[in-house]
Amino acid sequence: MSSKLGKKRLFISPMHLLWAIVFGGLFFAILPAISGHESIRSERVGESLLVQAPAQSGAPNAVTAVVVWFRGLDTLGEVSVLFLVAAALGMILGRGKNSTEPESKPNEIVAHAKTLVLPHFMLTGLYITIHGHLTPGGGFQGGVMAAGMALLLILAGDRVKHLHALHFLEGLVGSLYALVAISGIWFAGSFLGNLIPIKTEAFGTLFSAGIIPVLYIFIGIKVGTEIISIYDNFQRREEA
Amino acid sequence: MNLSLETVLPAFSLMLILLGLWGVATRKNLIKIFISLSIAETGVNLLYISMTGFVHGKVPILADPTVTSGYVDPLPHAMILTSIVIGTAVTALGLALTARYHERTGTLNVTKMKELKN
Amino acid sequence: MITVFGILLMAMIAISAVKAITTTKLIDSVLFFSFVGIGATILFALMKAPDVALTEAAVGTGLVTLVFLSTLRRTSEQEHGDEQ
Numbered sequence: 001m002s003s004k005l006g007k008k009r010l011f012i013s014p015m016h017l018l019w020a021i022v023f024g025g026l027f028f029a030i031l032p033a034i035s036g037h038e039s040i041r042s043e044r045v046g047e048s049l050l051v052q053a054p055a056q057s058g059a060p061n062a063v064t065a066v067v068v069w070f071r072g073l074d075t076l077g078e079v080s081v082l083f084l085v086a087a088a089l090g091m092i093l094g095r096g097k098n099s100t101e102p103e104s105k106p107n108e109i110v111a112h113a114k115t116l117v118l119p120h121f122m123l124t125g126l127y128i129t130i131h132g133h134l135t136p137g138g139g140f141q142g143g144v145m146a147a148g149m150a151l152l153l154i155l156a157g158d159r160v161k162h163l164h165a166l167h168f169l170e171g172l173v174g175s176l177y178a179l180v181a182i183s184g185i186w187f188a189g190s191f192l193g194n195l196i197p198i199k200t201e202a203f204g205t206l207f208s209a210g211i212i213p214v215l216y217i218f219i220g221i222k223v224g225t226e227i228i229s230i231y232d233n234f235q236r237r238e239e240a
Numbered sequence: 241m242n243l244s245l246e247t248v249l250p251a252f253s254l255m256l257i258l259l260g261l262w263g264v265a266t267r268k269n270l271i272k273i274f275i276s277l278s279i280a281e282t283g284v285n286l287l288y289i290s291m292t293g294f295v296h297g298k299v300p301i302l303a304d305p306t307v308t309s310g311y312v313d314p315l316p317h318a319m320i321l322t323s324i325v326i327g328t329a330v331t332a333l334g335l336a337l338t339a340r341y342h343e344r345t346g347t348l349n350v351t352k353m354k355e356l357k358n
Numbered sequence: 359m360i361t362v363f364g365i366l367l368m369a370m371i372a373i374s375a376v377k378a379i380t381t382t383k384l385i386d387s388v389l390f391f392s393f394v395g396i397g398a399t400i401l402f403a404l405m406k407a408p409d410v411a412l413t414e415a416a417v418g419t420g421l422v423t424l425v426f427l428s429t430l431r432r433t434s435e436q437e438h439g440d441e442q
Binding site for chain 1: 250251254258291292299300301302303305308309311312313314315317318321322325326329330332333336337339340
């Protein structure tokens with residue numbers, strides 16, 4: 001096949017290397033302006049975020065405060081993009097029948113170890129999701145880890161039987177996210193406003209960050225169900 | 241010239257980005273093209289995180305709400321967190337289209353795609 | 359010490375990336391790409407970004423590799439990756 005296509009095009013001409021060098025020189029010329037090492041540190045956005053994050057959101061983890069509190073609308077859009085991809089995958093790949101038995105026998109070790117490993121996946125995902133405002137992690141990571149449980153079951157030969165329940169859970173959680181965000185307009189004065197009061201005296205405990213853990217649980221469930229449905233769509237086979 | 245991680249990482253990220261773009265331009269297999277695109281995306285993520293001033297800073301998890309200096313910049317972390325998830329979604333969508341195309345035509349070679357030529 | 363470790367890690371990532379693009383078998387390519395993701399995870403952790411490291415480990419390395427392997431299984435009936 002490759003003989004018909006002619007000889008290999010590996011490194012084509014010295015001009016390309018020259019362009020790479022020119023591009024690299026331009027890159028390093030403008031890099032200090034982008035990275036802002038010359039700007040005064042107290043004028044950077046990150047510094048004021050660090051100052052405002054504990055007082056406004058009550059979360060010790062500044063990254064979580066930015067993702068869920070300052071940029072909560074963006075996160076809603078991001079979860080919507082994931083939902084769009086899952087829906088598009090269902091349209092592209094979901095034509096085939098979901099075969100109930102796998103075409104090859106699953107690995108013996110996987111089939112026996114799944115009951116042993118399964119609770120640990122769930123517990124780790126749940127812990128990382130709930131403690132997203134205290135420790136590194138959050139809804140995305142915990143949701144993917146908890147969905148790893150379902151991916152392991154699919155690898156071990158099981159199939160998703162109640163796909164409608166999965167889609168219903170996904171839609172319900174997405175609607176709850178939007179509902180909590182909109183009800184913030186009435187009860188707290190702004191979109192995604194803090195319905196639950198922040199306890200500043202209990203800074204760094206589990207119930208101190210207002211609606212951030214609630215929103216992160218919603219995000220975790222939504223991301224997990226979407227990843228299960230994406231992977232399940234990849235496992236479908238076209239009917240011959 | 242002092243050789244610290246903060247000075248080496250931008251050059252390394254640029255190398256990964258250029259390597260990925262070169263792979264996108266010269267490979268012929270669709271799956272190879274998506275792998276190259278993901279490598280370029282990893283380079284972009286490393287470039288953003290390398291700008292946070294991480295040599296003299298601490299992990300941005302505050303122990304005391306009144307002490308807010310001495311931490312790294314949390315803004316690139318939040319942006320790259322979004323970027324990784326969206327990149328994964330884009331890769332999954334592209335690979336699904338690739339698998340579907342292969343079921344239709346039986347090839348993954350981009351030089352053999354004749355559907356849009358007239 | 360951390361600088362030396364980081365530079366060794368970057369060399370490993372660079373070799374893995376070149377191998378992932380230039381190797382001929384697609385399954386080797388996917389595995390070398392997952393090496394790139396693992397190295398980037400450790401680099402993120404070295405750069406004091408534990409959130410990004412967790413995301414890259416769970417989403418960027420685990421899930422993307424699974425999706426690539428599923429696509430390989432779907433498309434590997436007739437043609438193997440003989441194109442470079």
